[in-house]
Amino acid sequence: MPLQSVSLNRAYPQPFNLLACSVEEGLFVLVETTKKDNVTISRYRDHTEISEEIGKGKWRIRVFKGQLTDKYDDIRCKRVGEIISTKQFLKTIVRDGFSKKDRYFMIYANMRHVKSCSSETTLMKYVDWAAHFIPNGFFKWQDQNKENLRHLRWMVFDFELRRSDGRAFLPQEVYQIFTNEGLEPSMVAPSRTVGNYHVYVAHTEMTGHTKSIYLYEKIQRYYAEKIGTDLGALGAHHPFYLCKKAWSFGLTIHNMDELKERWIKDLRDNSVKEREDSKYVNFKAEQIWKHDAIVALMGCNFNGRRNEAALTLALLFYAMGKTKDEASAFLMGEWYDQARKLGIKPFYPSEVLKAIRQAYSEKFYGPKREYIEALTGIEFPLNIYGYARRVDKRKGKYRKNKNQTINAILEFIRSHGGEVQIFQKDLIAQLVGEGFAERSLKRHLLQLKKNGIITYDDSRGEHAKLPTYKLVQTEIVEIEHETKIEVDTSYRKQNRFLGVKNPLYRAHAVVG
Numbered sequence: 001m002p003l004q005s006v007s008l009n010r011a012y013p014q015p016f017n018l019l020a021c022s023v024e025e026g027l028f029v030l031v032e033t034t035k036k037d038n039v040t041i042s043r044y045r046d047h048t049e050i051s052e053e054i055g056k057g058k059w060r061i062r063v064f065k066g067q068l069t070d071k072y073d074d075i076r077c078k079r080v081g082e083i084i085s086t087k088q089f090l091k092t093i094v095r096d097g098f099s100k101k102d103r104y105f106m107i108y109a110n111m112r113h114v115k116s117c118s119s120e121t122t123l124m125k126y127v128d129w130a131a132h133f134i135p136n137g138f139f140k141w142q143d144q145n146k147e148n149l150r151h152l153r154w155m156v157f158d159f160e161l162r163r164s165d166g167r168a169f170l171p172q173e174v175y176q177i178f179t180n181e182g183l184e185p186s187m188v189a190p191s192r193t194v195g196n197y198h199v200y201v202a203h204t205e206m207t208g209h210t211k212s213i214y215l216y217e218k219i220q221r222y223y224a225e226k227i228g229t230d231l232g233a234l235g236a237h238h239p240f241y242l243c244k245k246a247w248s249f250g251l252t253i254h255n256m257d258e259l260k261e262r263w264i265k266d267l268r269d270n271s272v273k274e275r276e277d278s279k280y281v282n283f284k285a286e287q288i289w290k291h292d293a294i295v296a297l298m299g300c301n302f303n304g305r306r307n308e309a310a311l312t313l314a315l316l317f318y319a320m321g322k323t324k325d326e327a328s329a330f331l332m333g334e335w336y337d338q339a340r341k342l343g344i345k346p347f348y349p350s351e352v353l354k355a356i357r358q359a360y361s362e363k364f365y366g367p368k369r370e371y372i373e374a375l376t377g378i379e380f381p382l383n384i385y386g387y388a389r390r391v392d393k394r395k396g397k398y399r400k401n402k403n404q405t406i407n408a409i410l411e412f413i414r415s416h417g418g419e420v421q422i423f424q425k426d427l428i429a430q431l432v433g434e435g436f437a438e439r440s441l442k443r444h445l446l447q448l449k450k451n452g453i454i455t456y457d458d459s460r461g462e463h464a465k466l467p468t469y470k471l472v473q474t475e476i477v478e479i480e481h482e483t484k485i486e487v488d489t490s491y492r493k494q495n496r497f498l499g500v501k502n503p504l505y506r507a508h509a510v511v512g
Helices: 086-094 120-125 171-180 210-227 256-276 285-289 292-298 306-319 324-339 349-359 369-376 402-414 424-432 438-450
Strands: 004-008 030-036 039-044 047-055 058-065 082-085 104-107 114-117 149-159 187-190 197-207 245-248 382-386 390-392 397-399 419-421 468-471 476-479 483-487
Touching: 082 086, 086 120, 086 187, 086 245, 114 120, 149 171, 149 210, 171 187, 171 197, 171 245, 197 210, 197 256, 210 256, 210 369, 285 292, 292 306, 292 369, 306 324, 306 349, 306 369, 306 382, 324 349, 402 419, 402 424, 402 438, 402 468, 424 438
Parallel strands: none
Antiparallel strands: 004 058, 030 039, 039 047, 047 058, 082 245, 104 114, 149 197, 187 197, 187 245, 382 483, 390 397, 419 468, 476 483
Protein backbone atom coordinates (compact mmCIF):
# COMPACT_ATOMS: atom_id res chain seq x y z
CA MET A 1 0.00 0.00 0.00
CA PRO A 2 1.29 3.51 -0.74
CA LEU A 3 2.33 5.41 2.35
CA GLN A 4 1.17 8.77 1.04
CA SER A 5 -0.86 9.92 -1.96
CA VAL A 6 -1.39 13.67 -2.33
CA SER A 7 -2.19 16.26 -4.96
CA LEU A 8 -0.35 19.57 -4.92
CA ASN A 9 -2.24 22.55 -6.28
CA ARG A 10 0.79 24.78 -6.63
CA ALA A 11 3.00 24.99 -9.70
CA TYR A 12 6.52 23.60 -9.38
CA PRO A 13 9.17 23.61 -12.11
CA GLN A 14 10.16 20.05 -11.10
CA PRO A 15 8.24 17.21 -9.42
CA PHE A 16 7.94 18.04 -5.74
CA ASN A 17 9.96 15.79 -3.39
CA LEU A 18 7.55 15.31 -0.49
CA LEU A 19 9.86 13.38 1.83
CA ALA A 20 12.86 15.61 1.24
CA CYS A 21 10.88 18.59 2.56
CA SER A 22 10.65 17.12 6.04
CA VAL A 23 14.10 15.63 6.48
CA GLU A 24 17.64 16.84 6.46
CA GLU A 25 19.07 17.17 2.95
CA GLY A 26 21.12 14.16 1.94
CA LEU A 27 19.36 11.69 4.21
CA PHE A 28 17.74 9.95 1.24
CA VAL A 29 20.19 8.88 -1.44
CA LEU A 30 18.85 9.06 -5.00
CA VAL A 31 19.77 5.92 -6.91
CA GLU A 32 17.95 6.31 -10.22
CA THR A 33 15.45 8.60 -11.95
CA THR A 34 13.26 7.47 -14.85
CA LYS A 35 11.01 9.77 -16.89
CA LYS A 36 8.29 8.63 -19.26
CA ASP A 37 5.70 11.01 -20.67
CA ASN A 38 4.36 12.95 -17.67
CA VAL A 39 5.48 10.43 -15.01
CA THR A 40 8.77 10.62 -13.10
CA ILE A 41 9.93 7.64 -11.03
CA SER A 42 12.66 8.44 -8.47
CA ARG A 43 14.25 5.42 -6.81
CA TYR A 44 15.97 5.98 -3.48
CA ARG A 45 17.76 3.49 -1.27
CA ASP A 46 14.77 2.93 1.00
CA HIS A 47 11.76 4.22 -0.92
CA THR A 48 10.38 5.06 -4.36
CA GLU A 49 8.54 8.23 -5.41
CA ILE A 50 6.21 8.38 -8.41
CA SER A 51 5.41 11.94 -9.54
CA GLU A 52 2.64 12.31 -12.12
CA GLU A 53 1.64 15.59 -13.73
CA ILE A 54 -2.16 15.73 -13.74
CA GLY A 55 -2.63 19.26 -14.96
CA LYS A 56 -0.99 22.62 -15.34
CA GLY A 57 1.03 23.15 -12.20
CA LYS A 58 -0.47 20.11 -10.47
CA TRP A 59 1.35 16.94 -9.46
CA ARG A 60 0.17 13.71 -7.90
CA ILE A 61 2.93 12.17 -5.78
CA ARG A 62 2.93 8.67 -4.36
CA VAL A 63 5.62 7.47 -1.98
CA PHE A 64 6.31 3.76 -1.53
CA LYS A 65 8.56 2.03 0.95
CA GLY A 66 11.24 -0.11 -0.68
CA GLN A 67 12.07 -0.52 -4.36
CA LEU A 68 9.26 -1.07 -6.86
CA THR A 69 9.71 -3.81 -9.45
CA ASP A 70 7.50 -5.63 -11.93
CA LYS A 71 9.96 -8.52 -12.23
CA TYR A 72 8.17 -10.65 -9.63
CA ASP A 73 4.55 -9.51 -10.03
CA ASP A 74 3.51 -12.97 -11.22
CA ILE A 75 5.24 -14.89 -8.42
CA ARG A 76 3.17 -17.66 -6.83
CA CYS A 77 3.68 -19.41 -3.48
CA LYS A 78 4.42 -23.13 -3.53
CA ARG A 79 5.32 -23.63 0.14
CA VAL A 80 3.76 -22.24 3.30
CA GLY A 81 6.64 -22.71 5.72
CA GLU A 82 6.56 -22.98 9.49
CA ILE A 83 6.57 -20.06 11.92
CA ILE A 84 9.33 -20.46 14.52
CA SER A 85 10.29 -18.48 17.62
CA THR A 86 13.45 -16.45 18.14
CA LYS A 87 15.07 -19.21 20.17
CA GLN A 88 14.37 -21.82 17.49
CA PHE A 89 15.67 -19.36 14.91
CA LEU A 90 18.96 -18.89 16.79
CA LYS A 91 19.43 -22.63 17.31
CA THR A 92 19.14 -23.10 13.56
CA ILE A 93 21.65 -20.31 12.96
CA VAL A 94 24.25 -21.70 15.37
CA ARG A 95 23.91 -25.38 14.39
CA ASP A 96 27.18 -26.97 15.61
CA GLY A 97 29.04 -23.67 15.99
CA PHE A 98 29.52 -23.85 19.75
CA SER A 99 31.03 -27.34 19.54
CA LYS A 100 33.64 -25.83 17.19
CA LYS A 101 34.38 -23.02 19.67
CA ASP A 102 32.68 -20.28 17.65
CA ARG A 103 31.51 -17.09 19.35
CA TYR A 104 28.37 -15.21 18.32
CA PHE A 105 27.75 -11.52 18.89
CA MET A 106 24.47 -10.19 20.28
CA ILE A 107 24.19 -6.43 19.81
CA TYR A 108 22.02 -4.05 21.83
CA ALA A 109 19.70 -1.49 20.24
CA ASN A 110 22.22 1.35 20.63
CA MET A 111 24.68 -0.68 18.47
CA ARG A 112 27.46 0.01 21.00
CA HIS A 113 26.90 -2.62 23.68
CA VAL A 114 27.90 -6.06 22.44
CA LYS A 115 27.73 -9.43 24.19
CA SER A 116 29.86 -12.35 23.04
CA CYS A 117 28.20 -15.75 23.44
CA SER A 118 30.23 -18.96 23.57
CA SER A 119 27.44 -21.30 24.68
CA GLU A 120 23.76 -21.83 24.02
CA THR A 121 22.92 -20.83 27.60
CA THR A 122 24.62 -17.46 27.19
CA LEU A 123 23.00 -16.95 23.81
CA MET A 124 19.49 -17.53 25.14
CA LYS A 125 20.21 -15.26 28.10
CA TYR A 126 20.50 -12.21 25.85
CA VAL A 127 17.64 -13.01 23.45
CA ASP A 128 15.24 -10.61 25.17
CA TRP A 129 17.84 -7.83 25.42
CA ALA A 130 19.59 -7.83 22.08
CA ALA A 131 18.21 -6.10 18.99
CA HIS A 132 20.76 -7.30 16.42
CA PHE A 133 23.16 -10.19 15.96
CA ILE A 134 25.81 -11.48 13.53
CA PRO A 135 24.97 -14.93 12.11
CA ASN A 136 28.57 -16.08 11.47
CA GLY A 137 31.05 -17.25 14.12
CA PHE A 138 34.13 -15.43 15.47
CA PHE A 139 37.35 -16.31 17.28
CA LYS A 140 37.67 -13.78 20.09
CA TRP A 141 35.07 -11.92 22.08
CA GLN A 142 36.31 -8.33 21.56
CA ASP A 143 36.61 -8.01 17.78
CA GLN A 144 33.87 -7.91 15.11
CA ASN A 145 36.25 -7.34 12.16
CA LYS A 146 36.76 -9.75 9.27
CA GLU A 147 40.16 -10.69 10.68
CA ASN A 148 38.38 -12.27 13.66
CA LEU A 149 35.91 -14.37 11.63
CA ARG A 150 36.25 -18.08 12.34
CA HIS A 151 33.53 -19.84 10.32
CA LEU A 152 31.02 -18.74 7.66
CA ARG A 153 27.80 -20.72 7.44
CA TRP A 154 25.09 -18.21 6.48
CA MET A 155 24.60 -15.81 3.60
CA VAL A 156 21.98 -13.19 4.46
CA PHE A 157 20.18 -10.82 2.08
CA ASP A 158 18.16 -7.70 2.88
CA PHE A 159 15.04 -7.92 0.69
CA GLU A 160 13.35 -4.52 0.22
CA LEU A 161 11.52 -5.00 -3.07
CA ARG A 162 7.85 -4.19 -3.62
CA ARG A 163 5.46 -5.09 -6.41
CA SER A 164 4.93 -2.54 -9.14
CA ASP A 165 1.71 -1.40 -7.42
CA GLY A 166 3.53 -0.82 -4.11
CA ARG A 167 2.28 -3.91 -2.27
CA ALA A 168 4.76 -5.86 -0.14
CA PHE A 169 5.61 -9.48 -0.82
CA LEU A 170 4.64 -12.28 1.55
CA PRO A 171 7.44 -14.30 3.22
CA GLN A 172 6.39 -17.32 1.16
CA GLU A 173 6.68 -15.27 -2.02
CA VAL A 174 10.15 -14.08 -1.01
CA TYR A 175 11.14 -17.71 -0.48
CA GLN A 176 9.85 -18.56 -3.95
CA ILE A 177 11.72 -15.64 -5.56
CA PHE A 178 15.05 -16.86 -4.19
CA THR A 179 14.23 -20.49 -5.04
CA ASN A 180 13.47 -19.56 -8.64
CA GLU A 181 16.88 -17.87 -8.84
CA GLY A 182 18.58 -21.09 -7.71
CA LEU A 183 19.23 -20.02 -4.12
CA GLU A 184 16.65 -21.73 -1.91
CA PRO A 185 16.64 -20.08 1.54
CA SER A 186 16.21 -21.91 4.82
CA MET A 187 14.52 -19.06 6.68
CA VAL A 188 12.85 -15.74 5.94
CA ALA A 189 12.67 -13.28 8.85
CA PRO A 190 10.93 -9.89 8.96
CA SER A 191 13.17 -6.86 9.42
CA ARG A 192 12.34 -3.78 11.48
CA THR A 193 10.67 -2.18 8.45
CA VAL A 194 7.26 -3.68 7.75
CA GLY A 195 7.27 -5.49 4.41
CA ASN A 196 11.06 -5.97 4.32
CA TYR A 197 12.73 -9.30 5.04
CA HIS A 198 16.09 -10.82 5.86
CA VAL A 199 16.60 -13.97 3.83
CA TYR A 200 18.90 -16.62 5.35
CA VAL A 201 20.67 -18.99 2.96
CA ALA A 202 22.72 -21.82 4.51
CA HIS A 203 25.87 -23.02 2.77
CA THR A 204 28.69 -25.44 3.44
CA GLU A 205 31.05 -24.29 6.16
CA MET A 206 33.94 -22.01 5.21
CA THR A 207 36.87 -20.81 7.29
CA GLY A 208 37.47 -17.12 7.90
CA HIS A 209 40.53 -16.88 5.64
CA THR A 210 40.79 -13.98 3.24
CA LYS A 211 40.26 -16.23 0.21
CA SER A 212 37.06 -17.63 1.76
CA ILE A 213 35.69 -14.19 2.63
CA TYR A 214 36.54 -12.97 -0.88
CA LEU A 215 34.63 -15.87 -2.44
CA TYR A 216 31.72 -15.43 -0.02
CA GLU A 217 31.32 -11.71 -0.72
CA LYS A 218 31.67 -12.10 -4.49
CA ILE A 219 28.96 -14.77 -4.62
CA GLN A 220 26.73 -12.84 -2.23
CA ARG A 221 26.99 -9.67 -4.32
CA TYR A 222 26.36 -11.66 -7.50
CA TYR A 223 23.03 -12.97 -6.19
CA ALA A 224 22.13 -9.65 -4.56
CA GLU A 225 22.50 -7.88 -7.91
CA LYS A 226 20.68 -10.68 -9.71
CA ILE A 227 17.66 -10.64 -7.37
CA GLY A 228 17.72 -6.94 -6.50
CA THR A 229 18.34 -6.94 -2.74
CA ASP A 230 20.05 -4.15 -0.79
CA LEU A 231 23.73 -3.95 -1.77
CA GLY A 232 24.51 -1.94 1.36
CA ALA A 233 23.69 -4.86 3.66
CA LEU A 234 26.26 -7.37 2.45
CA GLY A 235 29.28 -8.92 4.13
CA ALA A 236 30.21 -11.88 6.28
CA HIS A 237 30.31 -9.75 9.45
CA HIS A 238 27.23 -7.58 8.83
CA PRO A 239 24.76 -7.37 11.78
CA PHE A 240 21.06 -8.10 11.24
CA TYR A 241 17.86 -7.45 13.16
CA LEU A 242 16.97 -10.14 15.69
CA CYS A 243 13.41 -11.04 14.72
CA LYS A 244 10.60 -12.02 17.07
CA LYS A 245 9.53 -14.78 14.70
CA ALA A 246 10.62 -16.24 11.38
CA TRP A 247 9.36 -18.53 8.64
CA SER A 248 11.31 -21.78 8.35
CA PHE A 249 11.29 -23.79 5.12
CA GLY A 250 13.64 -26.56 6.23
CA LEU A 251 17.42 -26.46 6.45
CA THR A 252 18.79 -26.52 2.90
CA ILE A 253 22.60 -26.34 2.83
CA HIS A 254 24.01 -25.18 -0.50
CA ASN A 255 27.35 -26.47 -1.71
CA MET A 256 29.67 -23.46 -1.96
CA ASP A 257 31.58 -25.05 -4.83
CA GLU A 258 28.37 -25.24 -6.87
CA LEU A 259 27.53 -21.62 -6.11
CA LYS A 260 31.07 -20.70 -7.12
CA GLU A 261 30.73 -22.53 -10.44
CA ARG A 262 27.53 -20.64 -11.28
CA TRP A 263 29.15 -17.32 -10.45
CA ILE A 264 32.30 -18.12 -12.44
CA LYS A 265 30.31 -19.26 -15.47
CA ASP A 266 28.31 -16.04 -15.53
CA LEU A 267 31.45 -14.00 -14.92
CA ARG A 268 33.30 -15.66 -17.78
CA ASP A 269 30.38 -15.18 -20.16
CA ASN A 270 30.31 -11.47 -19.34
CA SER A 271 34.10 -11.23 -19.60
CA VAL A 272 34.04 -12.56 -23.16
CA LYS A 273 31.64 -9.78 -24.15
CA GLU A 274 33.75 -7.17 -22.37
CA ARG A 275 36.95 -8.36 -24.04
CA GLU A 276 35.34 -8.09 -27.46
CA ASP A 277 34.65 -4.41 -26.81
CA SER A 278 37.87 -3.68 -24.89
CA LYS A 279 40.40 -1.09 -26.00
CA TYR A 280 43.98 -0.28 -25.10
CA VAL A 281 44.19 2.05 -22.13
CA ASN A 282 47.28 3.84 -20.85
CA PHE A 283 47.98 4.02 -17.14
CA LYS A 284 50.66 5.98 -15.36
CA ALA A 285 52.23 5.14 -12.05
CA GLU A 286 50.56 8.15 -10.42
CA GLN A 287 47.14 6.79 -11.35
CA ILE A 288 47.89 3.48 -9.66
CA TRP A 289 49.01 5.14 -6.42
CA LYS A 290 45.90 7.34 -6.45
CA HIS A 291 43.46 4.49 -7.04
CA ASP A 292 40.84 4.29 -4.26
CA ALA A 293 41.76 0.69 -3.39
CA ILE A 294 45.49 1.48 -3.10
CA VAL A 295 44.81 4.64 -1.09
CA ALA A 296 42.63 2.62 1.29
CA LEU A 297 45.28 -0.09 1.65
CA MET A 298 48.07 2.40 2.30
CA GLY A 299 45.90 4.34 4.74
CA CYS A 300 45.07 1.17 6.73
CA ASN A 301 41.44 1.52 5.72
CA PHE A 302 40.96 -2.19 5.13
CA ASN A 303 39.24 -5.07 6.86
CA GLY A 304 41.23 -8.27 6.89
CA ARG A 305 44.49 -9.88 7.91
CA ARG A 306 47.25 -7.37 8.42
CA ASN A 307 50.10 -9.69 7.42
CA GLU A 308 48.39 -10.27 4.05
CA ALA A 309 47.90 -6.52 3.65
CA ALA A 310 51.61 -5.99 4.38
CA LEU A 311 52.65 -8.58 1.78
CA THR A 312 50.26 -7.11 -0.80
CA LEU A 313 51.65 -3.60 -0.25
CA ALA A 314 55.25 -4.83 -0.33
CA LEU A 315 54.57 -6.58 -3.64
CA LEU A 316 53.01 -3.39 -4.97
CA PHE A 317 56.16 -1.44 -4.08
CA TYR A 318 58.27 -4.12 -5.77
CA ALA A 319 56.11 -4.23 -8.91
CA MET A 320 56.09 -0.44 -9.21
CA GLY A 321 59.89 -0.28 -9.20
CA LYS A 322 60.39 0.99 -5.64
CA THR A 323 63.47 -0.13 -3.74
CA LYS A 324 63.41 -2.42 -0.74
CA ASP A 325 64.51 0.48 1.48
CA GLU A 326 61.58 2.60 0.28
CA ALA A 327 59.15 -0.22 1.02
CA SER A 328 60.65 -0.73 4.49
CA ALA A 329 60.56 2.99 5.27
CA PHE A 330 56.84 3.18 4.53
CA LEU A 331 55.64 -0.16 5.92
CA MET A 332 57.75 -0.03 9.08
CA GLY A 333 56.96 3.63 9.63
CA GLU A 334 53.56 5.31 9.55
CA TRP A 335 51.77 2.27 8.09
CA TYR A 336 52.81 -0.10 10.87
CA ASP A 337 51.89 2.43 13.55
CA GLN A 338 48.32 2.47 12.23
CA ALA A 339 48.05 -1.23 11.36
CA ARG A 340 49.06 -2.46 14.81
CA LYS A 341 46.06 -0.63 16.31
CA LEU A 342 43.46 -2.17 13.99
CA GLY A 343 42.87 -5.54 15.60
CA ILE A 344 42.86 -7.15 19.00
CA LYS A 345 45.54 -9.68 18.08
CA PRO A 346 49.15 -8.45 18.37
CA PHE A 347 50.83 -7.48 15.12
CA TYR A 348 54.62 -7.65 15.31
CA PRO A 349 57.25 -5.80 13.22
CA SER A 350 58.74 -9.18 12.31
CA GLU A 351 55.59 -9.95 10.29
CA VAL A 352 56.09 -6.81 8.20
CA LEU A 353 59.79 -7.52 7.69
CA LYS A 354 58.97 -11.06 6.59
CA ALA A 355 56.46 -9.70 4.05
CA ILE A 356 59.09 -7.32 2.64
CA ARG A 357 61.66 -10.13 2.34
CA GLN A 358 59.14 -12.30 0.51
CA ALA A 359 58.14 -9.52 -1.87
CA TYR A 360 61.73 -8.75 -2.85
CA SER A 361 62.86 -12.38 -3.10
CA GLU A 362 62.16 -12.30 -6.87
CA LYS A 363 59.86 -15.30 -6.48
CA PHE A 364 56.81 -13.12 -7.07
CA TYR A 365 55.91 -10.68 -9.80
CA GLY A 366 53.36 -8.40 -8.13
CA PRO A 367 50.23 -8.14 -5.98
CA LYS A 368 47.17 -10.15 -6.84
CA ARG A 369 44.19 -7.95 -7.60
CA GLU A 370 41.87 -10.39 -5.78
CA TYR A 371 43.69 -9.73 -2.51
CA ILE A 372 43.42 -5.97 -2.98
CA GLU A 373 39.67 -6.31 -3.57
CA ALA A 374 39.21 -8.75 -0.68
CA LEU A 375 41.03 -6.51 1.79
CA THR A 376 39.54 -3.15 0.78
CA GLY A 377 36.18 -4.12 -0.71
CA ILE A 378 36.96 -1.84 -3.69
CA GLU A 379 37.09 -3.18 -7.23
CA PHE A 380 40.63 -3.18 -8.62
CA PRO A 381 40.65 -4.64 -12.17
CA LEU A 382 44.40 -4.26 -12.72
CA ASN A 383 47.24 -6.77 -12.64
CA ILE A 384 50.63 -5.20 -11.95
CA TYR A 385 53.82 -7.05 -12.81
CA GLY A 386 57.33 -6.13 -11.74
CA TYR A 387 60.54 -7.53 -13.17
CA ALA A 388 63.98 -7.53 -11.57
CA ARG A 389 66.96 -7.53 -13.93
CA ARG A 390 70.38 -8.93 -13.06
CA VAL A 391 73.63 -8.34 -14.92
CA ASP A 392 75.85 -11.25 -15.88
CA LYS A 393 79.27 -9.82 -14.97
CA ARG A 394 81.11 -12.31 -17.16
CA LYS A 395 79.27 -11.28 -20.33
CA GLY A 396 78.17 -7.79 -19.34
CA LYS A 397 74.58 -8.61 -20.31
CA TYR A 398 71.31 -8.82 -18.47
CA ARG A 399 70.43 -12.38 -17.55
CA LYS A 400 66.90 -13.28 -18.59
CA ASN A 401 64.80 -14.45 -15.68
CA LYS A 402 61.54 -16.37 -15.59
CA ASN A 403 59.30 -13.31 -15.66
CA GLN A 404 61.15 -11.78 -18.60
CA THR A 405 60.86 -14.99 -20.61
CA ILE A 406 57.10 -15.12 -20.06
CA ASN A 407 56.80 -11.44 -20.87
CA ALA A 408 58.80 -11.85 -24.09
CA ILE A 409 56.42 -14.56 -25.33
CA LEU A 410 53.33 -12.50 -24.52
CA GLU A 411 54.86 -9.34 -25.98
CA PHE A 412 55.66 -11.15 -29.22
CA ILE A 413 52.02 -12.21 -29.62
CA ARG A 414 50.77 -8.72 -28.69
CA SER A 415 53.04 -7.10 -31.24
CA HIS A 416 51.15 -9.08 -33.90
CA GLY A 417 47.74 -7.91 -32.71
CA GLY A 418 47.18 -10.62 -30.11
CA GLU A 419 47.15 -13.43 -32.68
CA VAL A 420 49.94 -14.75 -34.92
CA GLN A 421 50.36 -17.74 -37.23
CA ILE A 422 53.86 -19.16 -36.92
CA PHE A 423 55.63 -22.45 -36.34
CA GLN A 424 56.91 -22.85 -32.80
CA LYS A 425 60.49 -23.35 -33.96
CA ASP A 426 60.37 -20.02 -35.83
CA LEU A 427 58.86 -18.22 -32.82
CA ILE A 428 61.55 -19.65 -30.55
CA ALA A 429 64.29 -18.81 -33.04
CA GLN A 430 63.28 -15.15 -33.04
CA LEU A 431 63.29 -14.95 -29.24
CA VAL A 432 66.56 -16.90 -28.92
CA GLY A 433 68.10 -14.17 -31.03
CA GLU A 434 67.13 -11.72 -28.29
CA GLY A 435 69.04 -13.67 -25.66
CA PHE A 436 66.44 -16.11 -24.32
CA ALA A 437 67.12 -19.81 -23.74
CA GLU A 438 65.43 -22.29 -26.08
CA ARG A 439 64.52 -24.81 -23.37
CA SER A 440 63.09 -22.09 -21.17
CA LEU A 441 60.93 -20.78 -24.02
CA LYS A 442 59.52 -24.23 -24.78
CA ARG A 443 58.74 -24.85 -21.12
CA HIS A 444 56.95 -21.53 -20.62
CA LEU A 445 54.98 -21.80 -23.86
CA LEU A 446 53.50 -25.05 -22.60
CA GLN A 447 52.83 -23.60 -19.15
CA LEU A 448 51.11 -20.50 -20.55
CA LYS A 449 48.84 -22.77 -22.55
CA LYS A 450 48.01 -24.88 -19.47
CA ASN A 451 47.19 -21.75 -17.48
CA GLY A 452 44.79 -20.59 -20.18
CA ILE A 453 46.76 -17.44 -20.97
CA ILE A 454 47.48 -18.35 -24.60
CA THR A 455 46.09 -20.95 -26.99
CA TYR A 456 47.71 -22.75 -29.90
CA ASP A 457 47.50 -26.02 -31.81
CA ASP A 458 50.66 -28.04 -31.24
CA SER A 459 49.91 -30.72 -33.84
CA ARG A 460 52.98 -32.05 -35.59
CA GLY A 461 53.78 -33.92 -38.76
CA GLU A 462 54.65 -33.35 -42.37
CA HIS A 463 51.22 -31.98 -43.24
CA ALA A 464 50.58 -30.09 -40.00
CA LYS A 465 48.88 -26.73 -40.42
CA LEU A 466 50.54 -23.50 -39.44
CA PRO A 467 49.59 -23.09 -35.74
CA THR A 468 47.93 -19.91 -34.49
CA TYR A 469 49.18 -18.45 -31.22
CA LYS A 470 46.43 -16.39 -29.61
CA LEU A 471 46.44 -14.32 -26.42
CA VAL A 472 43.42 -15.13 -24.26
CA GLN A 473 43.95 -12.63 -21.45
CA THR A 474 43.39 -8.90 -21.64
CA GLU A 475 46.07 -6.62 -22.93
CA ILE A 476 49.16 -5.06 -21.38
CA VAL A 477 48.80 -1.32 -21.37
CA GLU A 478 52.06 0.23 -20.18
CA ILE A 479 55.64 -0.45 -19.15
CA GLU A 480 57.35 1.83 -16.64
CA HIS A 481 60.50 0.92 -14.75
CA GLU A 482 60.09 -2.74 -15.60
CA THR A 483 56.42 -2.54 -14.57
CA LYS A 484 53.48 -3.87 -16.55
CA ILE A 485 49.86 -3.04 -15.79
CA GLU A 486 47.12 -5.26 -17.14
CA VAL A 487 43.38 -4.59 -17.18
CA ASP A 488 41.64 -7.74 -16.03
CA THR A 489 37.89 -7.96 -15.39
CA SER A 490 37.69 -11.71 -15.90
CA TYR A 491 38.03 -14.68 -13.60
CA ARG A 492 40.99 -16.25 -15.36
CA LYS A 493 41.40 -19.73 -13.94
CA GLN A 494 39.36 -21.55 -11.35
CA ASN A 495 42.16 -22.48 -8.94
CA ARG A 496 44.40 -19.47 -9.41
CA PHE A 497 43.06 -17.83 -6.26
CA LEU A 498 40.14 -19.69 -4.71
CA GLY A 499 40.02 -23.20 -3.37
CA VAL A 500 43.77 -23.72 -2.98
CA LYS A 501 45.58 -24.96 0.11
CA ASN A 502 48.05 -22.11 0.34
CA PRO A 503 46.23 -18.97 -0.89
CA LEU A 504 48.89 -16.57 0.37
CA TYR A 505 51.52 -18.11 -1.91
CA ARG A 506 49.19 -18.94 -4.78
CA ALA A 507 47.75 -15.45 -4.86
CA HIS A 508 51.13 -13.94 -5.66
CA ALA A 509 52.91 -16.80 -7.40
CA VAL A 510 54.65 -16.30 -10.73
CA VAL A 511 52.72 -17.59 -13.72
CA GLY A 512 54.27 -20.82 -14.95
